[in-house]
Amino acid sequence: MFVLTVDQIDSRRTPDRVEPVLQALADRWGDRLLSAPERTAGDEFQLATRDPATALEIVLELARDTVWSIGAGIGDLTSPLGPSVRALSGTAFVNAREAVTAAKKRPDRVALVTDDAEETARVDPLVRLLVALRDRRTAEGWELADLLEQDSALTSKDAAARLGISAQAASQRALTAGLRLETEARPALVALLASADARIGA
Structure with a gap:
């Protein structure tokens, strides 16, 4: 829980x-x-x-x-x-x-x-690391992140067109904002949270 x-x-x-x-x-x-x-x-x-x-x-x-x-x-x-x-x-x-x-x-x-305590030491720093990554995101990075979250079918090129910027600029925004890293990290972190919860309930 x-x-x-x-x-x-x-x-x-x-x-x-x-x-x-x-x-x-x-x-x-x-x-x-x-x-x-x-x-x-x-x-x-x-x-x-x-x-x-x-x-x-x-x-x-x-x-x-x-x-x-x-x-x-x-x-x-x-x-x-x-x-x-x-x-x-x-x-x-x-x-x-x-x-x-x-x-x-x-x-x-x-x-x-x-x-x-050992489970806490494994999971707590990773949650905080993801928060720290998002804390460093600029307003422009959040603009792109929010747009992609609202419409998951959007390609980077589509998002660039909606924002009125070049595809290269959108790609740079995504890189600076750590969007791909967050996308890849979140499922792994959810799995760790689920595992921690399962161990407690075992």
């Missing part, structure tokens, strides 16, 4: 961002979550999912905004499952709490904790 505990950075001096993010998360990933994401205390919220790909997608989406400390916990849930995130418990929640505490002290704002 994957649990995210997410806390808004510098919330005392910035507007509360939790409610609109909760709605956006529910709209996009609600069918893959155990229940609706929920504010748990102040400017903090939690969500839980059984799907490693969903957990990674949400971590990356939240990290892109740079206003959240994101703790990901992998562990078990106590049965029976409750009707809301607040009603759930288990080591996944304990690990997510430990992770968000660690994330608040890191420049990349992300941490992952599992029930096994």
Whole structure:
């Protein structure tokens, strides 16, 4: 099981961002979550999912905004499952709490904790590495990345035409933004997350 505990950075001096993010998360990933994401205390919220790909997608989406400390916990849930995130418990929640505490002290704002220290040491740095790759992406790189994500059938040449740039310029943007590297790394990372979860449940 994957649990995210997410806390808004510098919330005392910035507007509360939790409610609109909760709605956006529910709209996009609600069918893959155990229940609706929920504010748990102040400017903090939690969500839980059984799907490693969903957990990674949400971590990356939240990290892109740079206003959240994101703790990901992998562990078990106590049965029976409750009707809301607040009603759930288990080591996944304990690990997510430990992770968000660690994330608040890191420049990349992300941490992952599992029930096994060696498993954590294997997976946590790779999640953070992918976040760091995306953190270095320029506005132009994100423009291309978002366009390709919106229409996976687009070729590089098609994307270049839509952006009004040359195919060579689009190729350079993709290289600088690390788009191919991310595309290749994400399935491998999802597999590692799934493996970590399976070991915990074994």
